[in-house]
Amino acid sequence: METLACIKCFPAGWSCVLLAGASTASPTESLSFNPIKLVVLCGWVYLCLYFVQRVQFSLLVPKKYKTIAKIAALFVGPVLFFVLLIVDIGRQISTERHRSVFEIIKQQLQNAFAGRSSSGFISSRKEPTIRLLDSSGTELKQIYGHGKSKRGDRHVLDLTERIIWDALQQQASDILIDPKDNSIYTIRFRVDGVLRTVEQLDAGKCQAVINSIKAVSNMDISEKRRPQDGAFVTKTADGTASFRVASAGTVNGEKLSIRVLSQKAGMYTLDNIGLSDKQRSIIKDAIIKPSGMILMCGPTGSGKTTSLYAMLNEIDLYTRNVITVEDPIECVLPNASQIEVNPKAGITFAKSLRSILRQDPDVISVGEIRDEETASIALRASQTGHLVFATIHSYSNESAMVRLLDLGVTAVLLSSGLDLVISQRLLRRLCTDCKKPARLTQSQIDDFRRKRIDYKNLFHAGGCERCHKTGYRRRTAIFDMIVVDNELKASIVSSDSWITELRKAGDEQGKSNLRKQGLKMVLSGVTSLEELKRVVG
Numbered sequence: 001m002e003t004l005a006c007i008k009c010f011p012a013g014w015s016c017v018l019l020a021g022a023s024t025a026s027p028t029e030s031l032s033f034n035p036i037k038l039v040v041l042c043g044w045v046y047l048c049l050y051f052v053q054r055v056q057f058s059l060l061v062p063k064k065y066k067t068i069a070k071i072a073a074l075f076v077g078p079v080l081f082f083v084l085l086i087v088d089i090g091r092q093i094s095t096e097r098h099r100s101v102f103e104i105i106k107q108q109l110q111n112a113f114a115g116r117s118s119s120g121f122i123s124s125r126k127e128p129t130i131r132l133l134d135s136s137g138t139e140l141k142q143i144y145g146h147g148k149s150k151r152g153d154r155h156v157l158d159l160t161e162r163i164i165w166d167a168l169q170q171q172a173s174d175i176l177i178d179p180k181d182n183s184i185y186t187i188r189f190r191v192d193g194v195l196r197t198v199e200q201l202d203a204g205k206c207q208a209v210i211n212s213i214k215a216v217s218n219m220d221i222s223e224k225r226r227p228q229d230g231a232f233v234t235k236t237a238d239g240t241a242s243f244r245v246a247s248a249g250t251v252n253g254e255k256l257s258i259r260v261l262s263q264k265a266g267m268y269t270l271d272n273i274g275l276s277d278k279q280r281s282i283i284k285d286a287i288i289k290p291s292g293m294i295l296m297c298g299p300t301g302s303g304k305t306t307s308l309y310a311m312l313n314e315i316d317l318y319t320r321n322v323i324t325v326e327d328p329i330e331c332v333l334p335n336a337s338q339i340e341v342n343p344k345a346g347i348t349f350a351k352s353l354r355s356i357l358r359q360d361p362d363v364i365s366v367g368e369i370r371d372e373e374t375a376s377i378a379l380r381a382s383q384t385g386h387l388v389f390a391t392i393h394s395y396s397n398e399s400a401m402v403r404l405l406d407l408g409v410t411a412v413l414l415s416s417g418l419d420l421v422i423s424q425r426l427l428r429r430l431c432t433d434c435k436k437p438a439r440l441t442q443s444q445i446d447d448f449r450r451k452r453i454d455y456k457n458l459f460h461a462g463g464c465e466r467c468h469k470t471g472y473r474r475r476t477a478i479f480d481m482i483v484v485d486n487e488l489k490a491s492i493v494s495s496d497s498w499i500t501e502l503r504k505a506g507d508e509q510g511k512s513n514l515r516k517q518g519l520k521m522v523l524s525g526v527t528s529l530e531e532l533k534r535v536v537g
Protein backbone atom coordinates (compact mmCIF):
# COMPACT_ATOMS: atom_id res chain seq x y z
CA MET A 1 0.00 0.00 0.00
CA GLU A 2 2.91 2.33 0.73
CA THR A 3 4.32 1.64 -2.72
CA LEU A 4 1.05 2.60 -4.35
CA ALA A 5 1.07 5.77 -2.31
CA CYS A 6 4.46 6.61 -3.78
CA ILE A 7 3.07 6.42 -7.33
CA LYS A 8 1.01 9.44 -6.53
CA CYS A 9 4.02 11.67 -5.97
CA PHE A 10 6.21 10.11 -8.65
CA PRO A 11 8.79 11.05 -9.96
CA ALA A 12 9.83 12.69 -6.71
CA GLY A 13 9.32 9.28 -5.07
CA TRP A 14 12.03 9.76 -2.43
CA SER A 15 10.26 12.86 -0.99
CA CYS A 16 7.34 10.75 0.17
CA VAL A 17 9.74 8.15 1.63
CA LEU A 18 11.26 10.93 3.73
CA LEU A 19 7.83 12.16 4.74
CA ALA A 20 6.36 8.67 5.21
CA GLY A 21 6.30 8.90 9.01
CA ALA A 22 4.55 12.25 8.98
CA SER A 23 2.10 11.37 6.19
CA THR A 24 -1.51 11.99 7.02
CA ALA A 25 -2.92 11.45 3.54
CA SER A 26 -6.40 10.01 3.43
CA PRO A 27 -6.53 6.17 3.03
CA THR A 28 -8.92 6.31 0.08
CA GLU A 29 -6.50 8.52 -1.92
CA SER A 30 -3.56 6.18 -1.11
CA LEU A 31 -5.47 3.10 -2.22
CA SER A 32 -6.48 4.47 -5.64
CA PHE A 33 -4.77 2.23 -8.21
CA ASN A 34 -3.58 3.58 -11.54
CA PRO A 35 -1.95 0.95 -13.81
CA ILE A 36 -0.34 3.63 -16.06
CA LYS A 37 1.46 5.12 -13.07
CA LEU A 38 2.64 1.66 -12.02
CA VAL A 39 4.04 0.99 -15.49
CA VAL A 40 5.77 4.40 -15.49
CA LEU A 41 7.24 3.72 -12.04
CA CYS A 42 8.51 0.28 -13.06
CA GLY A 43 9.95 1.80 -16.23
CA TRP A 44 11.67 4.53 -14.23
CA VAL A 45 13.16 2.02 -11.76
CA TYR A 46 14.29 -0.16 -14.66
CA LEU A 47 15.93 2.83 -16.38
CA CYS A 48 17.67 3.81 -13.11
CA LEU A 49 19.16 0.32 -12.80
CA TYR A 50 19.98 0.23 -16.50
CA PHE A 51 21.86 3.54 -16.32
CA VAL A 52 23.77 2.41 -13.22
CA GLN A 53 25.08 -0.39 -15.41
CA ARG A 54 25.65 2.03 -18.33
CA VAL A 55 27.70 4.35 -16.11
CA GLN A 56 29.89 1.38 -15.12
CA PHE A 57 30.94 0.86 -18.76
CA SER A 58 30.47 4.38 -20.10
CA LEU A 59 33.55 6.14 -21.40
CA LEU A 60 31.82 9.50 -20.91
CA VAL A 61 32.34 9.18 -17.14
CA PRO A 62 35.92 9.44 -15.83
CA LYS A 63 36.99 6.45 -13.70
CA LYS A 64 37.37 8.44 -10.47
CA TYR A 65 33.75 9.73 -10.66
CA LYS A 66 32.23 6.33 -11.45
CA THR A 67 31.03 5.57 -7.90
CA ILE A 68 29.36 8.98 -7.46
CA ALA A 69 27.87 8.72 -10.95
CA LYS A 70 26.47 5.26 -10.18
CA ILE A 71 24.80 6.49 -6.97
CA ALA A 72 23.41 9.50 -8.83
CA ALA A 73 22.20 7.22 -11.65
CA LEU A 74 20.39 5.05 -9.08
CA PHE A 75 18.27 8.02 -8.01
CA VAL A 76 17.92 10.16 -11.10
CA GLY A 77 18.73 7.56 -13.80
CA PRO A 78 17.91 8.91 -17.23
CA VAL A 79 18.29 12.54 -16.06
CA LEU A 80 22.01 12.02 -15.33
CA PHE A 81 22.48 10.25 -18.63
CA PHE A 82 20.99 13.17 -20.58
CA VAL A 83 23.04 15.70 -18.57
CA LEU A 84 26.25 13.87 -19.51
CA LEU A 85 25.12 13.65 -23.11
CA ILE A 86 24.36 17.37 -23.30
CA VAL A 87 27.75 18.22 -21.76
CA ASP A 88 29.53 16.06 -24.33
CA ILE A 89 27.53 17.51 -27.22
CA GLY A 90 28.35 21.04 -26.01
CA ARG A 91 32.05 20.17 -25.86
CA GLN A 92 31.95 18.78 -29.41
CA ILE A 93 30.08 21.77 -30.82
CA SER A 94 32.72 24.13 -29.41
CA THR A 95 35.66 22.11 -30.81
CA GLU A 96 34.26 20.92 -34.15
CA ARG A 97 32.91 24.07 -35.71
CA HIS A 98 32.91 22.66 -39.24
CA ARG A 99 30.20 20.12 -38.36
CA SER A 100 26.54 20.91 -38.02
CA VAL A 101 24.90 20.70 -34.59
CA PHE A 102 22.41 18.15 -35.90
CA GLU A 103 25.23 15.94 -37.20
CA ILE A 104 27.02 16.01 -33.81
CA ILE A 105 23.84 15.24 -31.84
CA LYS A 106 23.03 12.34 -34.16
CA GLN A 107 26.53 10.89 -33.81
CA GLN A 108 26.56 11.37 -30.03
CA LEU A 109 23.24 9.60 -29.60
CA GLN A 110 24.47 6.73 -31.76
CA ASN A 111 27.71 6.59 -29.77
CA ALA A 112 25.94 6.75 -26.43
CA PHE A 113 23.56 3.94 -27.20
CA ALA A 114 26.39 1.88 -28.68
CA GLY A 115 28.50 2.58 -25.58
CA ARG A 116 31.19 4.45 -27.51
CA SER A 117 33.40 7.40 -26.73
CA SER A 118 33.83 10.18 -29.26
CA SER A 119 37.34 11.05 -28.21
CA GLY A 120 40.67 9.38 -28.84
CA PHE A 121 42.29 8.01 -31.95
CA ILE A 122 41.74 4.36 -31.11
CA SER A 123 38.04 3.78 -31.30
CA SER A 124 36.32 1.65 -28.70
CA ARG A 125 33.87 -0.32 -30.77
CA LYS A 126 32.24 -3.18 -28.97
CA GLU A 127 31.53 -5.22 -32.07
CA PRO A 128 34.60 -5.83 -34.21
CA THR A 129 33.87 -5.88 -37.92
CA ILE A 130 37.30 -7.17 -38.78
CA ARG A 131 38.75 -10.69 -38.86
CA LEU A 132 42.47 -11.40 -38.61
CA LEU A 133 43.57 -14.53 -40.45
CA ASP A 134 46.93 -16.25 -40.80
CA SER A 135 48.31 -17.48 -44.12
CA SER A 136 46.34 -20.75 -43.88
CA GLY A 137 43.06 -18.91 -43.23
CA THR A 138 42.85 -19.69 -39.49
CA GLU A 139 41.27 -16.88 -37.51
CA LEU A 140 43.17 -15.20 -34.64
CA LYS A 141 40.38 -16.21 -32.24
CA GLN A 142 40.82 -19.86 -33.23
CA ILE A 143 44.58 -19.64 -32.68
CA TYR A 144 43.77 -18.34 -29.17
CA GLY A 145 42.03 -21.30 -27.54
CA HIS A 146 39.90 -22.70 -30.37
CA GLY A 147 37.42 -19.84 -30.31
CA LYS A 148 36.72 -20.13 -26.58
CA SER A 149 39.08 -17.43 -25.42
CA LYS A 150 39.23 -16.43 -21.77
CA ARG A 151 38.06 -12.98 -20.66
CA GLY A 152 41.64 -11.62 -20.47
CA ASP A 153 42.52 -13.05 -23.88
CA ARG A 154 39.35 -11.62 -25.37
CA HIS A 155 40.33 -8.15 -24.22
CA VAL A 156 43.74 -8.51 -25.92
CA LEU A 157 42.14 -9.84 -29.10
CA ASP A 158 39.64 -6.96 -29.15
CA LEU A 159 42.46 -4.45 -28.66
CA THR A 160 44.54 -6.03 -31.45
CA GLU A 161 41.57 -5.99 -33.81
CA ARG A 162 40.80 -2.36 -32.94
CA ILE A 163 44.40 -1.23 -33.63
CA ILE A 164 44.43 -2.93 -37.04
CA TRP A 165 40.91 -1.67 -37.81
CA ASP A 166 41.85 1.92 -36.95
CA ALA A 167 44.99 1.71 -39.09
CA LEU A 168 42.80 0.68 -42.04
CA GLN A 169 40.25 3.42 -41.29
CA GLN A 170 42.97 6.06 -41.17
CA GLN A 171 44.53 4.62 -44.34
CA ALA A 172 47.86 4.11 -42.60
CA SER A 173 50.69 2.61 -44.63
CA ASP A 174 52.60 1.36 -41.57
CA ILE A 175 51.89 0.50 -37.93
CA LEU A 176 54.86 0.80 -35.58
CA ILE A 177 54.73 -0.66 -32.07
CA ASP A 178 57.83 0.44 -30.13
CA PRO A 179 58.88 0.24 -26.49
CA LYS A 180 59.31 3.80 -25.24
CA ASP A 181 60.94 2.59 -22.04
CA ASN A 182 60.61 -0.51 -19.87
CA SER A 183 57.02 0.20 -18.91
CA ILE A 184 55.38 2.05 -21.81
CA TYR A 185 54.89 1.14 -25.48
CA THR A 186 53.91 3.59 -28.21
CA ILE A 187 51.69 2.73 -31.14
CA ARG A 188 52.21 4.93 -34.17
CA PHE A 189 50.57 5.00 -37.61
CA ARG A 190 52.24 6.35 -40.72
CA VAL A 191 49.49 8.27 -42.50
CA ASP A 192 50.20 10.23 -45.69
CA GLY A 193 53.91 9.56 -45.16
CA VAL A 194 54.04 11.11 -41.67
CA LEU A 195 54.13 9.23 -38.35
CA ARG A 196 51.51 10.03 -35.72
CA THR A 197 51.27 8.62 -32.21
CA VAL A 198 47.85 7.07 -31.68
CA GLU A 199 48.12 5.31 -28.35
CA GLN A 200 50.39 4.54 -25.44
CA LEU A 201 49.95 1.21 -23.69
CA ASP A 202 51.58 -0.34 -20.67
CA ALA A 203 54.25 -2.91 -21.48
CA GLY A 204 52.32 -5.96 -20.29
CA LYS A 205 49.21 -5.22 -22.33
CA CYS A 206 51.21 -4.24 -25.40
CA GLN A 207 53.38 -7.37 -25.24
CA ALA A 208 50.16 -9.39 -25.29
CA VAL A 209 49.05 -7.48 -28.41
CA ILE A 210 52.48 -8.11 -30.00
CA ASN A 211 52.17 -11.82 -29.20
CA SER A 212 48.72 -12.03 -30.77
CA ILE A 213 49.99 -10.34 -33.95
CA LYS A 214 53.03 -12.64 -34.02
CA ALA A 215 50.76 -15.66 -33.53
CA VAL A 216 48.50 -14.76 -36.45
CA SER A 217 51.62 -14.00 -38.56
CA ASN A 218 53.01 -17.50 -37.91
CA MET A 219 56.02 -16.14 -36.00
CA ASP A 220 57.68 -17.70 -32.96
CA ILE A 221 56.17 -15.99 -29.89
CA SER A 222 58.93 -17.17 -27.55
CA GLU A 223 61.66 -15.60 -29.70
CA LYS A 224 61.80 -11.93 -28.69
CA ARG A 225 65.31 -10.85 -29.72
CA ARG A 226 66.08 -12.39 -33.11
CA PRO A 227 64.49 -10.51 -36.08
CA GLN A 228 61.56 -12.38 -37.58
CA ASP A 229 59.22 -11.86 -40.56
CA GLY A 230 55.63 -12.85 -41.01
CA ALA A 231 52.37 -11.93 -42.69
CA PHE A 232 48.65 -11.98 -42.04
CA VAL A 233 45.48 -10.84 -43.76
CA THR A 234 42.32 -9.12 -42.59
CA LYS A 235 38.77 -9.39 -43.83
CA THR A 236 36.36 -6.50 -43.42
CA ALA A 237 33.17 -5.42 -45.14
CA ASP A 238 35.37 -3.33 -47.49
CA GLY A 239 37.44 -6.30 -48.59
CA THR A 240 40.72 -7.99 -47.85
CA ALA A 241 43.99 -6.35 -46.83
CA SER A 242 47.43 -7.90 -46.40
CA PHE A 243 49.98 -7.06 -43.72
CA ARG A 244 53.74 -7.70 -43.56
CA VAL A 245 55.12 -7.99 -40.05
CA ALA A 246 58.75 -7.63 -38.93
CA SER A 247 59.88 -7.98 -35.32
CA ALA A 248 63.18 -7.14 -33.67
CA GLY A 249 64.52 -7.04 -30.13
CA THR A 250 65.64 -3.64 -28.81
CA VAL A 251 67.19 -2.55 -25.50
CA ASN A 252 63.78 -1.77 -23.97
CA GLY A 253 61.88 -4.70 -25.42
CA GLU A 254 60.41 -6.09 -28.58
CA LYS A 255 59.54 -3.82 -31.51
CA LEU A 256 57.03 -4.58 -34.25
CA SER A 257 56.74 -2.97 -37.70
CA ILE A 258 53.64 -3.77 -39.70
CA ARG A 259 53.36 -2.74 -43.34
CA VAL A 260 49.83 -2.36 -44.69
CA LEU A 261 49.63 -3.58 -48.27
CA SER A 262 46.63 -1.77 -49.63
CA GLN A 263 44.58 -3.63 -52.14
CA LYS A 264 43.40 -0.24 -53.34
CA ALA A 265 46.68 0.25 -55.26
CA GLY A 266 45.02 -1.67 -58.06
CA MET A 267 42.27 0.94 -58.36
CA TYR A 268 44.66 3.68 -59.44
CA THR A 269 44.74 4.66 -63.09
CA LEU A 270 46.69 7.27 -65.04
CA ASP A 271 43.67 9.56 -64.70
CA ASN A 272 43.64 9.70 -60.89
CA ILE A 273 47.27 9.79 -59.74
CA GLY A 274 47.87 13.51 -60.30
CA LEU A 275 49.38 13.61 -63.81
CA SER A 276 48.98 16.67 -66.01
CA ASP A 277 47.40 16.14 -69.46
CA LYS A 278 50.80 16.41 -71.12
CA GLN A 279 52.44 13.96 -68.72
CA ARG A 280 49.57 11.50 -69.14
CA SER A 281 49.85 11.53 -72.93
CA ILE A 282 53.67 11.00 -72.73
CA ILE A 283 53.13 7.89 -70.57
CA LYS A 284 50.29 6.60 -72.76
CA ASP A 285 52.49 6.96 -75.86
CA ALA A 286 55.23 4.93 -74.14
CA ILE A 287 52.80 2.22 -72.98
CA ILE A 288 51.27 1.70 -76.44
CA LYS A 289 54.68 0.72 -77.86
CA PRO A 290 55.39 -3.03 -77.96
CA SER A 291 58.84 -2.60 -76.42
CA GLY A 292 60.90 -0.17 -74.39
CA MET A 293 61.54 0.60 -70.76
CA ILE A 294 59.79 3.00 -68.41
CA LEU A 295 61.80 3.66 -65.26
CA MET A 296 60.14 5.09 -62.12
CA CYS A 297 62.43 6.87 -59.64
CA GLY A 298 61.92 8.23 -56.17
CA PRO A 299 62.86 7.68 -52.55
CA THR A 300 61.04 5.14 -50.34
CA GLY A 301 57.38 6.00 -49.88
CA SER A 302 57.17 8.30 -52.90
CA GLY A 303 54.38 6.30 -54.54
CA LYS A 304 56.46 4.57 -57.24
CA THR A 305 54.60 1.27 -56.82
CA THR A 306 51.20 2.96 -57.06
CA SER A 307 52.22 4.61 -60.33
CA LEU A 308 53.54 1.27 -61.57
CA TYR A 309 50.14 -0.32 -60.86
CA ALA A 310 48.39 2.64 -62.52
CA MET A 311 50.43 1.98 -65.67
CA LEU A 312 49.78 -1.78 -65.53
CA ASN A 313 46.06 -1.06 -65.13
CA GLU A 314 46.24 0.78 -68.48
CA ILE A 315 47.36 -2.39 -70.23
CA ASP A 316 44.87 -4.88 -71.61
CA LEU A 317 45.72 -7.86 -69.41
CA TYR A 318 43.58 -10.19 -71.56
CA THR A 319 45.48 -9.67 -74.81
CA ARG A 320 48.99 -9.08 -73.44
CA ASN A 321 50.94 -11.55 -71.31
CA VAL A 322 51.89 -9.53 -68.23
CA ILE A 323 54.36 -10.91 -65.66
CA THR A 324 55.46 -8.99 -62.58
CA VAL A 325 58.25 -9.60 -60.07
CA GLU A 326 57.56 -7.83 -56.80
CA ASP A 327 58.79 -7.52 -53.24
CA PRO A 328 56.17 -7.86 -51.83
CA ILE A 329 53.06 -8.25 -54.02
CA GLU A 330 51.05 -5.22 -52.95
CA CYS A 331 47.99 -5.82 -55.04
CA VAL A 332 46.58 -8.72 -56.97
CA LEU A 333 46.16 -7.96 -60.67
CA PRO A 334 43.57 -10.18 -62.35
CA ASN A 335 44.96 -11.99 -65.39
CA ALA A 336 48.59 -11.12 -64.66
CA SER A 337 51.23 -13.54 -63.38
CA GLN A 338 52.77 -12.13 -60.23
CA ILE A 339 55.94 -13.53 -58.68
CA GLU A 340 57.10 -12.57 -55.19
CA VAL A 341 60.82 -12.23 -54.53
CA ASN A 342 62.14 -14.29 -51.62
CA PRO A 343 65.93 -13.98 -51.25
CA LYS A 344 65.96 -16.52 -48.36
CA ALA A 345 64.50 -19.13 -50.71
CA GLY A 346 66.89 -18.05 -53.48
CA ILE A 347 64.19 -16.24 -55.51
CA THR A 348 65.86 -12.95 -56.46
CA PHE A 349 64.83 -10.28 -58.98
CA ALA A 350 67.54 -11.40 -61.41
CA LYS A 351 66.69 -15.13 -61.18
CA SER A 352 62.97 -14.48 -61.53
CA LEU A 353 63.55 -12.23 -64.53
CA ARG A 354 65.61 -14.88 -66.29
CA SER A 355 62.90 -17.49 -65.81
CA ILE A 356 60.18 -15.03 -66.86
CA LEU A 357 61.87 -14.38 -70.20
CA ARG A 358 61.42 -18.05 -71.05
CA GLN A 359 57.64 -17.68 -70.62
CA ASP A 360 57.11 -15.42 -73.63
CA PRO A 361 55.91 -12.30 -71.82
CA ASP A 362 54.73 -9.12 -73.58
CA VAL A 363 55.00 -6.88 -70.53
CA ILE A 364 57.39 -7.29 -67.60
CA SER A 365 57.24 -5.28 -64.39
CA VAL A 366 60.30 -5.29 -62.12
CA GLY A 367 59.55 -4.21 -58.56
CA GLU A 368 62.95 -2.68 -57.96
CA ILE A 369 66.33 -2.60 -59.69
CA ARG A 370 68.99 -3.08 -57.01
CA ASP A 371 71.90 -4.66 -58.86
CA GLU A 372 73.70 -4.73 -62.20
CA GLU A 373 72.37 -8.15 -63.16
CA THR A 374 68.72 -7.14 -62.79
CA ALA A 375 69.36 -3.81 -64.55
CA SER A 376 71.10 -5.46 -67.52
CA ILE A 377 68.49 -8.21 -67.96
CA ALA A 378 65.67 -5.64 -67.78
CA LEU A 379 67.33 -3.29 -70.29
CA ARG A 380 68.13 -6.16 -72.67
CA ALA A 381 64.55 -7.42 -72.43
CA SER A 382 63.30 -3.99 -73.45
CA GLN A 383 65.46 -4.22 -76.59
CA THR A 384 64.15 -7.64 -77.52
CA GLY A 385 60.47 -6.91 -77.94
CA HIS A 386 59.27 -6.55 -74.35
CA LEU A 387 57.69 -3.59 -72.65
CA VAL A 388 59.46 -3.26 -69.30
CA PHE A 389 58.38 -1.27 -66.24
CA ALA A 390 60.85 -0.88 -63.40
CA THR A 391 61.50 1.23 -60.33
CA ILE A 392 64.82 2.40 -58.91
CA HIS A 393 65.59 4.11 -55.62
CA SER A 394 66.95 7.56 -56.54
CA TYR A 395 66.13 11.20 -55.92
CA SER A 396 65.93 12.40 -59.55
CA ASN A 397 65.85 11.17 -63.15
CA GLU A 398 69.42 12.30 -63.63
CA SER A 399 70.71 10.43 -60.60
CA ALA A 400 68.74 7.32 -61.65
CA MET A 401 70.66 7.22 -64.93
CA VAL A 402 73.94 7.82 -63.11
CA ARG A 403 73.02 5.04 -60.67
CA LEU A 404 72.46 2.58 -63.53
CA LEU A 405 75.87 3.50 -64.99
CA ASP A 406 77.46 3.13 -61.54
CA LEU A 407 75.87 -0.32 -61.13
CA GLY A 408 77.89 -1.36 -64.20
CA VAL A 409 75.36 -0.96 -67.03
CA THR A 410 77.12 0.22 -70.22
CA ALA A 411 76.21 3.55 -71.80
CA VAL A 412 75.23 1.71 -75.00
CA LEU A 413 72.80 -0.58 -73.18
CA LEU A 414 71.37 2.35 -71.21
CA SER A 415 70.77 4.49 -74.29
CA SER A 416 69.24 1.70 -76.36
CA GLY A 417 67.07 0.22 -73.63
CA LEU A 418 65.64 3.22 -71.82
CA ASP A 419 62.66 5.17 -73.22
CA LEU A 420 61.14 7.17 -70.40
CA VAL A 421 62.36 8.12 -66.92
CA ILE A 422 59.84 9.44 -64.41
CA SER A 423 60.58 10.65 -60.91
CA GLN A 424 57.87 11.44 -58.42
CA ARG A 425 57.07 12.69 -54.93
CA LEU A 426 53.90 12.70 -52.86
CA LEU A 427 52.61 15.96 -51.38
CA ARG A 428 49.99 15.99 -48.64
CA ARG A 429 46.80 17.81 -49.62
CA LEU A 430 45.61 20.58 -47.32
CA CYS A 431 42.51 19.61 -45.34
CA THR A 432 39.66 21.46 -47.02
CA ASP A 433 37.81 21.80 -43.71
CA CYS A 434 40.46 23.79 -41.88
CA LYS A 435 42.95 25.31 -44.34
CA LYS A 436 43.42 29.03 -43.82
CA PRO A 437 44.82 31.82 -46.00
CA ALA A 438 48.61 31.99 -45.80
CA ARG A 439 50.24 34.90 -43.99
CA LEU A 440 53.21 35.79 -46.16
CA THR A 441 56.20 37.86 -45.12
CA GLN A 442 56.93 41.07 -47.03
CA SER A 443 60.00 39.48 -48.62
CA GLN A 444 57.92 36.51 -49.87
CA ILE A 445 55.33 38.91 -51.32
CA ASP A 446 58.08 40.92 -53.01
CA ASP A 447 59.55 37.72 -54.39
CA PHE A 448 56.20 36.59 -55.85
CA ARG A 449 55.58 40.05 -57.32
CA ARG A 450 59.01 40.16 -58.92
CA LYS A 451 58.33 36.79 -60.57
CA ARG A 452 54.80 37.96 -61.48
CA ILE A 453 53.25 35.01 -59.66
CA ASP A 454 49.67 35.26 -58.40
CA TYR A 455 49.94 34.42 -54.70
CA LYS A 456 46.31 35.17 -53.73
CA ASN A 457 45.35 31.48 -53.50
CA LEU A 458 48.01 30.40 -51.00
CA PHE A 459 46.94 28.50 -47.90
CA HIS A 460 48.44 27.26 -44.63
CA ALA A 461 47.55 24.08 -42.77
CA GLY A 462 45.02 24.48 -39.96
CA GLY A 463 44.02 21.50 -37.85
CA CYS A 464 40.66 19.92 -37.07
CA GLU A 465 39.15 16.63 -35.94
CA ARG A 466 38.72 15.36 -39.48
CA CYS A 467 42.45 15.64 -40.25
CA HIS A 468 43.52 14.59 -36.72
CA LYS A 469 44.90 18.10 -36.12
CA THR A 470 47.51 17.69 -38.87
CA GLY A 471 45.97 20.13 -41.35
CA TYR A 472 46.37 17.63 -44.18
CA ARG A 473 44.27 14.83 -45.66
CA ARG A 474 45.25 12.46 -48.50
CA ARG A 475 48.05 13.07 -50.96
CA THR A 476 48.72 14.00 -54.57
CA ALA A 477 51.75 13.21 -56.69
CA ILE A 478 54.11 15.50 -58.62
CA PHE A 479 56.13 14.18 -61.52
CA ASP A 480 59.25 15.04 -63.49
CA MET A 481 59.87 13.21 -66.78
CA ILE A 482 62.70 12.74 -69.25
CA VAL A 483 61.84 11.23 -72.62
CA VAL A 484 64.93 9.43 -73.88
CA ASP A 485 64.60 10.47 -77.54
CA ASN A 486 67.08 9.78 -80.34
CA GLU A 487 69.02 12.97 -79.62
CA LEU A 488 69.44 12.06 -75.95
CA LYS A 489 70.32 8.45 -76.84
CA ALA A 490 73.09 9.76 -79.13
CA SER A 491 74.39 12.04 -76.36
CA ILE A 492 74.51 9.18 -73.84
CA VAL A 493 76.56 6.98 -76.17
CA SER A 494 78.89 9.50 -77.79
CA SER A 495 79.43 12.22 -75.25
CA ASP A 496 81.41 11.56 -72.11
CA SER A 497 80.92 15.21 -71.21
CA TRP A 498 77.16 14.63 -71.11
CA ILE A 499 77.59 11.99 -68.43
CA THR A 500 79.98 14.26 -66.51
CA GLU A 501 77.38 17.01 -66.80
CA LEU A 502 74.71 14.60 -65.59
CA ARG A 503 76.78 13.76 -62.52
CA LYS A 504 77.33 17.45 -61.82
CA ALA A 505 73.69 18.36 -62.24
CA GLY A 506 72.92 15.48 -59.88
CA ASP A 507 69.72 15.83 -57.93
CA GLU A 508 69.51 19.62 -58.22
CA GLN A 509 68.09 19.72 -61.76
CA GLY A 510 65.50 17.07 -60.94
CA LYS A 511 64.55 18.75 -57.69
CA SER A 512 64.16 22.08 -59.44
CA ASN A 513 61.73 20.51 -61.93
CA LEU A 514 59.76 18.83 -59.15
CA ARG A 515 59.70 22.11 -57.23
CA LYS A 516 58.15 23.82 -60.27
CA GLN A 517 55.45 21.14 -60.46
CA GLY A 518 54.87 21.40 -56.73
CA LEU A 519 54.63 25.19 -56.82
CA LYS A 520 51.70 24.88 -59.24
CA MET A 521 49.93 22.79 -56.57
CA VAL A 522 50.78 25.38 -53.90
CA LEU A 523 49.52 28.30 -56.02
CA SER A 524 46.25 26.52 -56.72
CA GLY A 525 45.68 26.00 -52.98
CA VAL A 526 46.04 22.20 -53.04
CA THR A 527 49.03 22.07 -50.71
CA SER A 528 51.18 24.49 -48.69
CA LEU A 529 54.63 25.99 -49.20
CA GLU A 530 55.78 24.24 -46.00
CA GLU A 531 54.72 20.84 -47.34
CA LEU A 532 56.54 21.46 -50.64
CA LYS A 533 59.67 22.40 -48.72
CA ARG A 534 59.38 19.30 -46.53
CA VAL A 535 59.09 16.95 -49.49
CA VAL A 536 61.31 18.48 -52.18
CA GLY A 537 63.57 20.76 -50.13
Ligand SMILES: [Zn+2]
Binding pocket: 431, 432, 433, 434, 435, 462, 463, 464, 465, 466, 467, 468, 469, 471, 472
Ligand atom coordinates in the same frame (compact mmCIF):
# COMPACT_ATOMS: atom_id res chain seq x y z
ZN1 LIG B 1 41.32 19.63 -40.96
